[in-house]
Amino acid sequence: xxxxxxxxxxxxxxxxxxxxxxxxxxxxxxxxxxxxxxxEARVAATVVSMLGPGDDAEDVGQETFIRLYRYLDRxxxxxxxxxxxxxxxxxxxxxxxxKRKRWFSRFVSVESTPGGGPADGREPAGPGLEMIAxxxxxxxxxxxxxxxxxxxxxxxxxxxxxxxxxxVVLRWMDGFSTKETAAALGIPEGTVMSRLSRAMDRLAVxxxxxxxxxxxxxxxx
Amino acid sequence: MRDEERLIRSLDGELSDSEASxxxxxxxxxxxxxxxxxxxxxxxxxxxxxxxxxxxxFRDRVMARVxxxxxxxxxxxxxxxxxxESLYIHLQRAFPRLAAACLIGVVALGIYxxxxxxxxxxxxxxxLLGIPGETLEMAFALGSV
Numbered sequence: 535x536x537x538x539x540x541x542x543x544x545x546x547x548x549x550x551x552x553x554x555x556x557x558x559x560x561x562x563x564x565x566x567x568x569x570x571x572x573x574e575a576r577v578a579a580t581v582v583s584m585l586g587p588g589d590d591a592e593d594v595g596q597e598t599f600i601r602l603y604r605y606l607d608r609x610x611x612x613x614x615x616x617x618x619x620x621x622x623x624x625x626x627x628x629x630x631x632x633k634r635k636r637w638f639s640r641f642v643s644v645e646s647t648p649g650g651g652p653a654d655g656r657e658p659a660g661p662g663l664e665m666i667a668x669x670x671x672x673x674x675x676x677x678x679x680x681x682x683x684x685x686x687x688x689x690x691x692x693x694x695x696x697x698x699x700x701x702v703v704l705r706w707m708d709g710f711s712t713k714e715t716a717a718a719l720g721i722p723e724g725t726v727m728s729r730l731s732r733a734m735d736r737l738a739v740x741x742x743x744x745x746x747x748x749x750x751x752x753x754x755x
Numbered sequence: 756m757r758d759e760e761r762l763i764r765s766l767d768g769e770l771s772d773s774e775a776s777x778x779x780x781x782x783x784x785x786x787x788x789x790x791x792x793x794x795x796x797x798x799x800x801x802x803x804x805x806x807x808x809x810x811x812x813f814r815d816r817v818m819a820r821v822x823x824x825x826x827x828x829x830x831x832x833x834x835x836x837x838x839x840e841s842l843y844i845h846l847q848r849a850f851p852r853l854a855a856a857c858l859i860g861v862v863a864l865g866i867y868x869x870x871x872x873x874x875x876x877x878x879x880x881x882x883l884l885g886i887p888g889e890t891l892e893m894a895f896a897l898g899s900v
Contacts, residue, residue, distance in 0.1 A: 563821065570814045575806070582807035592816075595809055599817045600824070680804070687805030706802045712763075731759035738794035741801055 551615045559606050569615070570599050576616055576708065577623045583703045584627035585634075586692050594630050598623045620708050621718050624700060631696045690740040698733040701726055762792055766799055 549557075549568070557565030577598050578591075585591040601622050602609070609618060691699050700719055704710040705726070712730075716723045764770050765778055782789040 563818065566821065567814055567818050570817050574813050575808060578808045578813075579806050582809070587807060592809060592813075595813065596817050596820055600820055603821055604824070683801065684805040684807055687801055688807065690801075702802070706799055707806060727757075727760050727763060730763060734795045734798055735791075737798045737802075738791075741798060742794070 552611070555606065555609065555615070558603070566603060569602070573599075573616060573619050577619055579707045580620050580623040580703055581627050583688070583691055583707055584624070584696070584699060585630055586688055590630055590634070594623065594626045597626055601626075617710075617714070620704070620710070624704065624718060628696065628700060686741060686744045689744060690737050693740050694733055694736060698729045698736075701729040702733045702737070705730055758788065762795055765792070766795060 549565075551569070551572075554565045554569050554572075558569065574595075577595050581594045581598070582591045585594060598619060602619060609615070613621070691702065694702065701715060704715040704718060705712070710718065712723050712726050716726045719726070721729075761770070761774070761778055765775070770778060782792060
């Protein structure tokens with residue numbers, strides 16, 4: 535006896551990843567565009583959180599999808615498409631951070647940076663609030679508050695060592711399990727736990743400080 | 756289980772009933788630990804609320820780049836088309852060059868063997884491998900001594 539699900543055709547408006555991939559492999563660029571639409575937010579969460587908003591994040595985000603396009607035939611479906619893209623995005627982000635650190639250490643003296651520069655594993659903060667895309671149905675005030683919140687989170691993340699930031703982004707923003715995070719970064723699960731707990735303590739302090747300073751700014755204004 | 760692991764698992768909602776109950780007791784007994792958990796919970800909420808995005812038009816920018824890809828790369832995405840980037844295609848491309856190089860090598864070795872001082876008795880291969888240029892006839896001669 536066939537079930538109800540067997541009889542109901544899959545809606546044309548929401549094709550599965552597999553269907554989109556098959557069409558994209560056959561050369562249908564609209565299908566690939568639909569994949570980009572579907573996973574843009576997820577890839578953005580990874581790369582912008584890792585690199586900060588700006589040109590680097592945009593480039594790495596685009597490159598993530600270009601890699602997928604170029605190697606569509608290599609994706610076998612062992613992991614979900616979202617997980618696969620997140621891994622590509624994270625690897626490209628870490629590579630971009632290494633390049634940025636090399637560039638920074640070559641052209642900018644550590645003494646000239648108030649945050650201590652790359653010597654402590656951090657890199658210069660990304661552009662300001664205006665570069666963070668806001669996609670919200672709230673009014674102008676709500677959007678501004680949300681943009682401020684994102685900015686605060688970005689600043690706090692930028693304050694972390696990239697290794698710790700990668701763990702936070704994968705675990706709390708991309709929804710990876712500890713095991714998946716360990717596999718994606720090639721580190722033991724215990725290391726994921728220890729990096730995550732240290733990062734959480736640090737983020738708690740940073741966000742509290744930023745919250746205090748922003749309230750101070752508002753009070754002063 | 757360490758405190759940190761317990762906190763992380765509690766934020767994930769992965770604690771069993773007994774573990775959750777033990778955590779509640781610990782939170783009641785240790786104010787510092789409770790404050791830490793609260794701080795972590797706030798951080799997680801902030802991270803969730805602060806999910807960033809790209810600027811509008813990202814999809815169009817990606818598709819413009821797809822359109823700008825060289826024909827070879829564009830075809831690479833489609834293995835059923837000529838020029839697909841796969842091991843098979845790479846081997847197909849490499850084979851004619853490899854075959855030509857082998858043919859040239861064989862001819863060169865043959866010529867060397869024929870016109871060399873030792874003639875057929877001392878081929879280039881033997882010279883390369885350091886094998887003495889002894890002929891079968893010489894070996895017989897040595898055996899009969």
